[in-house]
Amino acid sequence: PESFRDVLQEYASRTKKIRDLVLRSIAELLEIDEDYFVNQISNKASGFARFNYYPPCPRPDLVLGLRPHSDGGLLTILFNDDNVGGLQIQRDGRWYNVPTKPHTLLINLADCLEIMNNGIFRSPFHRVVTNVEKDRLSLAVFYAVDAETMLEPAPGLLDDKRPSRYRKMLAKDFVAGLFEHFRQGKRFIDTLKI
Numbered sequence: 001p002e003s004f005r006d007v008l009q010e011y012a013s014r015t016k017k018i019r020d021l022v023l024r025s026i027a028e029l030l031e032i033d034e035d036y037f038v039n040q041i042s043n044k045a046s047g048f049a050r051f052n053y054y055p056p057c058p059r060p061d062l063v064l065g066l067r068p069h070s071d072g073g074l075l076t077i078l079f080n081d082d083n084v085g086g087l088q089i090q091r092d093g094r095w096y097n098v099p100t101k102p103h104t105l106l107i108n109l110a111d112c113l114e115i116m117n118n119g120i121f122r123s124p125f126h127r128v129v130t131n132v133e134k135d136r137l138s139l140a141v142f143y144a145v146d147a148e149t150m151l152e153p154a155p156g157l158l159d160d161k162r163p164s165r166y167r168k169m170l171a172k173d174f175v176a177g178l179f180e181h182f183r184q185g186k187r188f189i190d191t192l193k194i
């Protein structure tokens, strides 16, 4: 059989190109240097893949597939099951289903990028619900910045009228606080808001 390592490596190198394309497009929309976000990623920055498997569940009213969170990195590229939904996004306190669509990648803006763009584009709070009938698979590739990167809004987005909305923090300290907040169903990024 084909080597899984090779397949995953190929997938990672192609999604990396998508990451950079999306980061450049966001910078362009914000009218800052096109490479600003891409330049925040040193070659020590991590990217890791997680395969999520959600078995059918007899009590979807009681059990979540994945508890509410926002992704902690820069950008997540999600490859979802073609025909089983479950991912939901919160807006104004309500949960909305994310539709499934074959051959589609979902790009999720994550917390570090929310800080770097000073909250203009937000990192959505999301969760996965279970269902009785079908199991579900997803593949998430999380792209992050290097641990020593200072998380702060791009200087080009700040002026007297638009002050920073987040306290500065080293990426490694941010990552260290993520899990405890996830466990409590809270968002660590909320504690950095000014």
Ligand SMILES: O=C(O)CCC(=O)C(=O)O
Residues within 6 Å of the ligand: 050, 052, 066, 071, 078, 080, 086, 087, 126, 128, 137, 138, 140
């Ligand atoms: O399974 C999904 O659709 C979402 C997975 C997710 O949010 C995550 O792995 O962070």
Ligand SMILES: [Fe+2]
Residues within 6 Å of the ligand: 069, 070, 071, 126
């Ligand atoms: Fe997530």
